[in-house]
Amino acid sequence: MxxxxxxxxxxxxxxxxxxxxxxxxxxxxxxxxxxxxxxxxxxxxxxxxxxxxxxxxxxxxxxxxxxxxxxxxxxxxxxxxxxxxxxxxxxxxxxxxxxxxxxxxxxxxxxxxxxxxxxxxxxxxxxxxxxxxxxxxxxxxxxxxxxxxxxxxxxxxxxxxxxxxxxxxxxxxxxVEGVYSADPYIIDAARPMPRIGYEEMITLAGHGAKVLHPQAVRTAQRHGVRIVCRLNYGDFSSGSVIGDTGGVRAVVVDLRSVVASFPDVATADAAYEHLLAEGAQAHRPQVPGRHLAAVTGGFFDVGRALADAGLPVSIGSERLVTAVRDGVATIHVADDEQAARRLGAELHDELTTAQAGREREALVRA
The missing domain is CATH 3.40.1160.10 (Acetylglutamate kinase-like)
Known part of the structure; x- marks a missing residue:
């Protein structure tokens, strides 16, 4: 058996x-x-x-x-x-x-x-x-x-x-039968990705993609376990496989993200370290003239955690949008949810256009 x-x-x-x-x-x-x-x-x-x-x-x-x-x-x-x-x-x-x-x-x-x-x-x-x-x-x-x-x-x-x-x-x-190049409920042009590398999936999940738990992917990589995504209804068909091979381009529009602003770089650094220590998926978006720390994935009370640590903070309606190119993440900060949706669609169009060009070049070389 x-x-x-x-x-x-x-x-x-x-x-x-x-x-x-x-x-x-x-x-x-x-x-x-x-x-x-x-x-x-x-x-x-x-x-x-x-x-x-x-x-x-x-x-x-x-x-x-x-x-x-x-x-x-x-x-x-x-x-x-x-x-x-x-x-x-x-x-x-x-x-x-x-x-x-x-x-x-x-x-x-x-x-x-x-x-x-x-x-x-x-x-x-x-x-x-x-x-x-x-x-x-x-x-x-x-x-x-x-x-x-x-x-x-x-x-x-x-x-x-x-x-x-x-x-x-x-x-x-x-x-959903797998991992898409963006959240299909946010970006209509999102397409399924048949194969994703472990590191690529960790990057996507760590920046707010809701498909898989980041630590689950790290554990799978450590044990050499492939993750096979399947539909939970109908014919239960399989889609994406997370394993050793990849090479994806994707956009993560995290409408659950929280962006916190601080008066100086030292406070932002301290907040970032504190959020990591509390188990949050924390990031340090780089925006000229601003000092930011952000948390992706939702379900974490950023304001309370920072207040308990005595750190002055301002939290508004900004959201993170992350473009991932072959495992490398570039974080963008959008003014609000609607702006995040628009920016995500624009970045997705750029990535998929570039990907189509790469595929055409590969066919020509072949």
Missing amino acids: SLHVLKFGGSTFPSTHQYRSIARYLRRRMARGEQLVIVASGMQGATENLRSLATSIDPGVGTAALHGVLPLADTTGAGLLRIGLEREGVPATLLHGHRTGLVTEAVEDRAAPLLRTELGEIEDLLDRGITPVLPGGQGADDQHRPTWLGKNSSDLSAVALAGALGLPEVEIFSD
Whole structure:
């Protein structure tokens, strides 16, 4: 029997109906002789609903307390998928966070760094013909206390498991079949990219692309695990493959980014270092006459983090737009969301025109 690790993102489950359809798909794969380890995110919007509940009680809720609530979304999602599998006659069990085998540092007030993966319980379940279903982004420290790997870290869970199991690839299911040259919901001309190098994907993700968790790609690169992107509906077709080869040109319009302005370069440097230490995806955009630090990816309270550090800051409506050419990122600052959309479309046109020229030259040389 062949072994596979599959991860289903939150967009897979807009309603409970999809748990049955995904369970039927998984049953068909197992009928072909496959063994599966499944990582599931929470239902679409579930994590943010929990965040809203927490902040409705205390708008200033602490990070450690919040981390005690948010992982429940993925636990519920994995539990519902386990129910769907059993309805389809598939023996399955839910491994809560402290049983996933993902061992992390002992931290409560930020995303917990992954230390290692222990496969004892997962391998025992597979030997007994039981399908393990794991909530994404959850682990435990060396004292078996539950920890959270952070927002959107289900990818990291799946990749770490595939690497520990010695598998050549991991399958990531979402509502798009892969990585595009831009967000297709923002730029109409965006096109799918069939192959992306690890470093290129890390650059895209680190500048706000919503497709994959940056640390998941680093972990995949370290273990030599290909990441195969698949649709989470219909024929579940595969699209982009992230691996050793690449050479992409793309634009990231991050409408969730936050750009902070500071009175001098020393304060901006201090803010940047503090944001990195807090686990944010921080950058230092270079704009003449200004001193900036920015965070991409969303879900990080930049203003609060800097206020807690006693750093004077001004945050407006600016957004980051990043052009990536063969792994090299150039960051632009747009005045607001609409300006970011326009700039992104312009940069995308430039990149794709240049790419078409390169492809024509290659054909001529051939």
